[in-house]
Amino acid sequence: MKVLYNFDAVTDRKNTNSMKWDKSNKLFGSDDLINMWVADMDFPCPELVVKAVKERAEYPVYGYSFPPESLYDVIVERLDRVYGWKIKKEWIVFTAGVVNGLYSAVGAFTNPGDEVVVQPPVYYPFFNAVKDNGCQILYNPLAFDGQRYAMDLDNLEELFKTVTTFPARVPRIKMLILCSPHNPVGRVWSKEELAALGEICLKNNCMLISDEIHSELLVGDVQHTVTATISPELEQQTITFLSASKTFNLAGLATSFAVIPNDYWRGEFIKSRAGHNSGNLFGFAALEAAFRHGDEYLRQLLVYLKDNIKFFTGYIESNISGLKVIKPEGTYLVWVDMRKLDMNALELQNFIRCKARLALDDGYAFGPGGEGFQRFNLACPRIVLRAALERLEQAVAAIKVTNIPLNP
Numbered sequence: 001m002k003v004l005y006n007f008d009a010v011t012d013r014k015n016t017n018s019m020k021w022d023k024s025n026k027l028f029g030s031d032d033l034i035n036m037w038v039a040d041m042d043f044p045c046p047e048l049v050v051k052a053v054k055e056r057a058e059y060p061v062y063g064y065s066f067p068p069e070s071l072y073d074v075i076v077e078r079l080d081r082v083y084g085w086k087i088k089k090e091w092i093v094f095t096a097g098v099v100n101g102l103y104s105a106v107g108a109f110t111n112p113g114d115e116v117v118v119q120p121p122v123y124y125p126f127f128n129a130v131k132d133n134g135c136q137i138l139y140n141p142l143a144f145d146g147q148r149y150a151m152d153l154d155n156l157e158e159l160f161k162t163v164t165t166f167p168a169r170v171p172r173i174k175m176l177i178l179c180s181p182h183n184p185v186g187r188v189w190s191k192e193e194l195a196a197l198g199e200i201c202l203k204n205n206c207m208l209i210s211d212e213i214h215s216e217l218l219v220g221d222v223q224h225t226v227t228a229t230i231s232p233e234l235e236q237q238t239i240t241f242l243s244a245s246k247t248f249n250l251a252g253l254a255t256s257f258a259v260i261p262n263d264y265w266r267g268e269f270i271k272s273r274a275g276h277n278s279g280n281l282f283g284f285a286a287l288e289a290a291f292r293h294g295d296e297y298l299r300q301l302l303v304y305l306k307d308n309i310k311f312f313t314g315y316i317e318s319n320i321s322g323l324k325v326i327k328p329e330g331t332y333l334v335w336v337d338m339r340k341l342d343m344n345a346l347e348l349q350n351f352i353r354c355k356a357r358l359a360l361d362d363g364y365a366f367g368p369g370g371e372g373f374q375r376f377n378l379a380c381p382r383i384v385l386r387a388a389l390e391r392l393e394q395a396v397a398a399i400k401v402t403n404i405p406l407n408p
């Protein structure tokens with residue numbers, strides 16, 4: 001019998017140690033906000049995932065564990081089925097989350113002072129992974145024509161030409177961290193865009209770290225291309241990070257994996273991980289169940305998310321002038337251009353928190369190009385989304401009518 005998932009049902013996440021719902025007082029200054037920030041979903045995960053975790057929990061010894069063979073098999077099968085990527089089991093390396101893996105990758109393959117390219121506005125922990133490893137961030141900002149974002153590959157070529165000075169002839173750009181699909185702007189990079197990027201990286205011997213955590217959350221009429229599938233050369237030059245955590249809402253289980261086809265790099269990466277820093281037994285059980293049994297959940301989830309995005313966009317277009325929604329092709333995160341409200345970063349932050357009473361992600365945190373934008377997480381029941389939009393509408397209307405000062 002087919003399960004019909006009810007994404008309209010509100011699941012109360014308060015008092016569950018939820019980052020999104022239980023930290024908002026501390027981080028945003030109020031308990032009375034509608035929380036649409038950190039990228040997890042307010043929906044339960046698939047019931048067969050819950051069953052798998054419960055079954056493992058029933059057996060009361062939680063000692064040191066390793067991923068079962070069946071988990072490797074299901075990953076190999078899924079990457080082939082979903083992306084046409086034929087990988088070998090031994091290329092898979094588990095990590096305790098993608099950010100954790102990014103830190104390991106930067107740590108393993110750079111020396112302090114090396115430069116790492118990122119393409120802002122982008123998921124801000126990329127910056128920390130670079131800086132906390134003693135490296136320097138080199139920005140290749142996305143190009144934006146007011147409607148759509150693209151990678152600025154001409155500028156990237158220039159960066160490689162110009163920043164290879166000290167010591168003489170030693171390239172200091174070691175790697176580029178790619179967000180694909182791109183959080184927060186929602187682009188799903190086309191095969192052609194990825195091929196052009198890959199060519200530049202190959203030409204300049206630049207390692208490509210491809211964070212593809214959102215790759216199954218496709219909400220536009222697009223396909224996701226795994227960067228490493230572009231060519232065998234690029235496959236050898238790329239470390240791909242994947243997870244079931246966004247797709248099936250499992251982030252709290254801190255289990256994801258890297259696919260590293262290059263044997264030498266895989267060895268170095270494994271050495272760089274601290275101790276048993278590689279996922280956990282509940283995470284393994286959940287990941288396997290999600291990949292094995294999650295297809296129908298995902299199908300219904302994508303229908304719901306697309307409807308949420310349509311509702312959100314339509315509401316803003318009809319009722320809130322001055323805001324522009326950048327329609328995502330992937331992820332459940334929506335990037336909204338609020339520059340017409342004519343507020344500086346702090347004013348916009350105060351306005352969103354204190355007047356609209358929403359907890360969102362401030363655009364400026366995503367680096368250059370993010371100022372004047374806000375990121376909304378639409379993975380919530382529509383009733384919550386509607387309430388948030390009504391708050392926003394009233395707050396924007398109040399500025400226009402009364403011209404009240406924006407700072408509380």
Ligand SMILES: Cc1ncc(COP(=O)(O)O)c(C=O)c1O
Pocket residue numbers: 038039096097098099100123179183211213214243245251256
């Ligand atoms: C692009 C991207 N990478 C990584 C993460 C976090 O992954 P993890 O929780 O596995 O560290 C997120 C979460 O929002 C993300 O958007």
